[in-house]
Amino acid sequence: MISYRVCVYAICKNESQFVERFMDSMSEADDICVLDTGSTDDTVEKLRxxxxxxxxxxxxxxxxxxxxxxxLKLIPKDAxxxxxxxxxxxFQSGWREKLERAWQLDTTRARYRYTWSFLPDGREGCVFWTDxxxxxxxxxxxxxxxEVLQYLGEGGEHFVDAExxxxxxxxxxxxxxxxxLPLLELAVREDPQNDRNRHYLGREYMFRGEWAQAVSTLKAHLAMPQAVWRDERCASMRYIARCLRRLEREDEAALWLHRAIAEAPHLREPYLEFADLLYQQKxxxxVIFMVNCALAITERPRTYICEPFAWGSFPYDLLSIAYFHLSQWxxxxxxxxxxFALAPDDARLQENCALLRAKIQKESRI
Incomplete structure (x- = not known):
């Protein structure tokens, strides 16, 4: 296995609380270079x-x-x-050896597994592969x-998956x-043909509760000739449906969820969002049909469009409630x-299990 010079680089501002953990984690690198953009705490002193x-x-x-x-300018030339x-x-320990094992002489970029968020009980939330x-x-x-990396080298990019x-x-x-939000609005003004940024902008309006603005922006994303990635198009459709539900336009929301499923039938999320709408409509x-369609998808995607609810307790919770209302105890x-096995700290799920066991026991005595 070839040995490479590996450099970690970062930006920071007032992040003293993370320094020790960060430096411990990155200690496998040959160099750690940090650009501080104006800390007023002791971040710089602790890093040095x-x-x-x-x-x-x-x-x-x-x-x-x-x-x-x-x-980037801080990185040694021979890295x-x-x-x-x-x-x-x-990083979890051992990352460097695994990275070097995956890296090839013609590699320009590596993908690796990234846990963007954790649930309150410590289990993984949003997980995808980044690069x-x-x-x-x-x-x-x-x-x-x-922000994303833009390739400036000769020839094409060569990716490896750093398992x-x-x-x-x-x-x-x-x-x-x-x-x-203001930076995303700037990004769209600077490069109006960038479909990814327009999708992000619509999503940000949704996060802020600006439902009508989100809908129009996400529809604009879908109308762009460049917007061809089906997973992201599906997400825009799902977000439109979410906003329409908030605007009490459920019939329109259902139409957009139909479109979302047709756009990306290989993803769990559109089926489950439709199941949630049907749950609200009793x-x-x-609900059972849509959840079972979702659960038939067993391979979790590696892209960032992979939401925690689709791979946690939510599908089974919906199924349980639907079967309960159909008296299928x-x-x-x-x-x-x-x-409950997927969310062992959820008291409601625990209580549901207890109530159903009692119900079954009572029915067996009749």
């Missing part, structure tokens, strides 16, 4: 005390791509592999927010995402137990 190379530069007006590209990591992220590990000297960062490399995200929950047979209990 642990051996990181730190430089400071205030980015004004703020853009993530400018900060990331500035941090081979560059890992863009944030201070609130940590912020790259060859030195042939990339730059673009987009004011939701076994796991990066975990443990953010500060108090950190505001208020800057995202269409119990419809055994099926209701079986699915309630599956849901």
């Amino acid at each position: 005390a642990r051996g990181a190379h730190v430089e400071q530069k205030v980015i004004s007006p703020w853009r993530f791509d400018v900060a990331r590209s500035e941090s 081979d592999i560059c890992c863009c990591i944030d201070l609130d992220e940590q 912020k590990i790259h060859k030195n000297g042939c990339y730059r960062w673009v987009n004011p927010v939701h 076994g490399v796991q990066l975990d995200h443990h953010p500060d929950p108090s950190k505001s995402r208020g800057q995202y 269409d119990w047979c419809g 055994e099926s209701a209990l079986k699915n309630a137990e599956k849901a």
Whole structure:
């Protein structure tokens, strides 16, 4: 196995609380380079005390791509592999050996497993494969927010999947995402043909409860000739349906969920969002049909469009409730137990199991 010079690089501001964990996690790298963008706490001092190379530069007006590209300048010229990591992220041990084992002489970029969020009980939430590990000297960062790597090298990109490399995200929950919306609006103005940014903008309006604005923006995304990735198109359709439900336009929401299923029948999410709508409408047979369609999909996608609810207790919870309303107690209990096994801290699910066992026992005496 070839040995490479591996550099971790990052940007930060007022992230003192993460320094020790970050430096411990990144210690397998040859170099750790950090651009501090204006900390007023002791982040810089703590990083330097642990051996990181730190430089400071205030980015004004703020853009993530400018900060990331500035941090690229800190990487040693003879570094081979560059890992863009944030201070609130940590690799699981052994990551470097697994990365070097996957890396080939012609590799320009590596994909690896990323847990973006965790549930309150510590189980994984949103999980996907990301690709912020790259060859030195042939990339730059673009987009004011939701920044991505742009290849500048000769020939094409060559990706590898770094199996076994796991990066975990443990953010500060108090950190505001208020800057995202103006930066996304800027990103769409700068590059109106970028379909991904328009999708992100529509999603951000949805997150903020701006339902009508979200619907129009997401419809604009779907109308773009460049918007061809079916998973993301499906997500835009699902988000439109969510917004329409909030606007009490359920019939229209149902039409968009039909479209979402047709767009990406290989994903669980559109079936389950339709099942949730049918649950609200008390269409119990419809709920069972849609949930079973979702559960027939057993391979979890590696893309970022993979929502935790689709792979947790939610499908079985819906099934249990639907079977309960159809007086199918055994099926209701079986699915309630599956849901509880996936969410053992959920008191409601525990109580549902107990109530169903009591119901079955009572029925058996009649």
